[in-house]
Ligand code: AHM
């Protein structure tokens with residue numbers, strides 16, 4: 505675009521959340537706004553660190569002890585530290601649950617929120633330059649709580665906000681505060697997330713399935729049969745589904761949100777409760793998908809957001825995506 509065509513009235517994430525706060529007069533304490541600001545700082549910092557570390561690893565820039573990365577902190581540890589420090593500094597957060605921390609963290613001082621997160625999900629893909637992401641969900645503390653495990657052992661329905669940032673060719677933030685989904689893209693020169701996908705909705709159907717078929721021998725028969733049925737020419741189109749699996753949840757869900765289709769990680773005889781974590785992987789993605797007009801259920805077809813974890817790192821099987829595709833899965837699970 506020529507200079508004359510430059511968009512000069514950008515909606516930054518900060519502007520967006522301030523405007524949202526003003527329109528939600530009754531909850532306009534501004535605390536969630538401040539918390540979202542601290543979150544976006546963590547995302548920018550992690551995005552920058554991932555970019556930089558690729559170079560550090562490849563050419564051994566100053567500060568790296570060796571080119572193999574042995575003496576460097578692993579990126580998921582750095583991501584975790586960045587996240588926890590940002591939440592601590594915000595003074596609006598009392599409780600943090602991180603995939604990288606066995607126990608719940610409770611901060612001293614003020615704060616009315618609990619944040620659950622996977623700071624760098626899909627980190628096994630990092631060395632190949634595949635997109636990874638931060639997944640997060642936010643609960644308001646229970647009335648009169650000073651911050652305990654009960655603030656996070658709650659159903660997904662009680663989350664007040666959730667989303668992810670995918671660190672790919674650009675950093676993409678998909679956010680819901682329970683009022684639809686909005687997508688932002690980081691403009692690195694401005695240092696701002698810019699609203700690029702307002703009111704995002706997922707296509708109602710799309711013949712794409714995304715599942716690790718290497719586990720097929722461990723699946724229950726009805727799941728095996730269902731996935732097989734997708735590989736046969738479909739009555740409506742005469743063509744089979746396409747398979748797409750990156751192996752990085754944020755990237756697979758991102759594609760599913762934008763293009764439609766089905767993403768699943770079911771439980772199997774090897775991983776009896778599935779692989780993905782209920783609190784900070786399944787719930788935030790389920791909330792986003794539903795807010796975008798899609799669905800998210802477990803292997804038995806129960807709604808993900810209705811589940812209640814009994815421990816912070818509990819897992820669940822998950823099927824999420826376009827309503828048309830999930831309904832097809834639900835039909836196939838009836839009575840199984
Ligand atoms: P992680 O939290 O250890 O990174 O694992 C979660 C990742 C997800 O991003 C992805 O959907 C899944 O593991 C892929 O698992 P698999 O390699 O078994 O297909």
Ligand code: MG
Pocket residue numbers: 603622624625626785
């Ligand atoms: Mg993870």
